Amino acid sequence: MLEALKQAGGDPSAITSGKFATLVVSANKVLAKSELPGIHFEAEEMPTGIKACITVEPEVKIPQPVHLCFGMLAQEGIQEIIARYEIGEDAQVAFLAHCTFPNAKQLKHLMEAEIYVGARARMSYTESHYHGPHGGIEVRPYAKVFVGEGGRFMNNFNLIHGRVGRLEIDYEVDVSREGVAELVAKVYGLEDDMISVKEFVRLNGEGARGLTKTRIAVRGRAVSEVFTTMEGNAPFARGHMDCTEIVRDQAVAKNMPLVIVRDDRAQVTHEAAIGTVNRKELETLMARGLSEEEAVDLIIRGMLQWV
Structure with missing residues (x-):
C-alpha cells in the first residue's frame, strides 16, 4: 500500500515516521491511525468500506499536514468512504489525501463527506488520485460543506497521471458571513475517459466569497462536462467561476455555468475557454x-x- 501511495504522489515516510497525524485505509481495513494533540480519528469498518469522523478541537492549529490515504490494490471491488469532518472554531488544519487504485480494472470508489468548518477556522484539503493505466474504475466523490462565519475552506482535486476511468465530482458548499470557499479541480482525460464536475456554491452571508477554478484536458475520445452554479444570496457577496478546457483528437468538452443573484449588492462573474493548445x-x-x-x-x- 505504501508503494501504491508513491504512485499517487504521496510520501510513505510521512505515514511511517510518527510525526504526522495519519489515517490509512485499504479497501475496508484501517491499516494505520496516528493522532496528534487536538485532532482525533474515529473509524468504523464496514463490509465494503469505512465510516470515519475526523475532529479538530477549537483553537487548535495543526502545524504539519494531516496525511490521509484511501485505496485498493485489487483489480475489482468496491470501496465506500463515509466521512465527517468537524473543524472547531478558530482551528487551522491542512489535509493531504492520496487515493490510489493502481490495478483497477472493474472497481468503484464512492466517497460521501460532510464537512463543517467552524467560525474563523481554516481548512484546506488537497486530494491527489492515481487510478492506474487501465481506466477500469468509477470514482464518485460527493461532499456537502458548511463554512461558518469568517471561516475558510480550500479544496484542490488533482488527477493528472494515469487514466481517469469514470469520474463524477459533486460538491455543494454553503458559505456564511465573511466566509470564503475556493474549489480547484485539475483532471487529464485520455482514451475513453469520462469526466463530470458538478459544483454548487451558495454565498449566503454578507461579504461571503467564492471561487471555482476548473482545468481539464481531454484527448482521444474522452468526454468532460463541467456544471458550475454559484448563488449570490447576501449583500456584498462576491463570487467567480473560471473554467479552461483543452480538447484534442476526437474528445468533447462541455461547460455549463449558472449564475444566480438574489441581492442587488452581490456580484457573481464567470469566464470559460474551450479550445486546443496554443x-x-x-x-x-x-x-x-x-x-x-x-x-x-x-x-x-x-x-x-x-x-
Whole structure:
C-alpha cells in the first residue's frame, strides 16, 4: 500500500515516521491511525468500506499536514468512504489525501463527506488520485460543506497521471458571513475517459466569497462536462467561476455555468475557454526537438500544474 501511495504522489515516510497525524485505509481495513494533540480519528469498518469522523478541537492549529490515504490494490471491488469532518472554531488544519487504485480494472470508489468548518477556522484539503493505466474504475466523490462565519475552506482535486476511468465530482458548499470557499479541480482525460464536475456554491452571508477554478484536458475520445452554479444570496457577496478546457483528437468538452443573484449588492462573474493548445507554444517546443505528441502533453501538464 505504501508503494501504491508513491504512485499517487504521496510520501510513505510521512505515514511511517510518527510525526504526522495519519489515517490509512485499504479497501475496508484501517491499516494505520496516528493522532496528534487536538485532532482525533474515529473509524468504523464496514463490509465494503469505512465510516470515519475526523475532529479538530477549537483553537487548535495543526502545524504539519494531516496525511490521509484511501485505496485498493485489487483489480475489482468496491470501496465506500463515509466521512465527517468537524473543524472547531478558530482551528487551522491542512489535509493531504492520496487515493490510489493502481490495478483497477472493474472497481468503484464512492466517497460521501460532510464537512463543517467552524467560525474563523481554516481548512484546506488537497486530494491527489492515481487510478492506474487501465481506466477500469468509477470514482464518485460527493461532499456537502458548511463554512461558518469568517471561516475558510480550500479544496484542490488533482488527477493528472494515469487514466481517469469514470469520474463524477459533486460538491455543494454553503458559505456564511465573511466566509470564503475556493474549489480547484485539475483532471487529464485520455482514451475513453469520462469526466463530470458538478459544483454548487451558495454565498449566503454578507461579504461571503467564492471561487471555482476548473482545468481539464481531454484527448482521444474522452468526454468532460463541467456544471458550475454559484448563488449570490447576501449583500456584498462576491463570487467567480473560471473554467479552461483543452480538447484534442476526437474528445468533447462541455461547460455549463449558472449564475444566480438574489441581492442587488452581490456580484457573481464567470469566464470559460474551450479550445486546443496554443499554436505558437506548440511550434516553439517542436522547434526545440519535441514531437507534436510530446509538445502537446508538456503544454497540458504545464497548465494543470500551475493552477
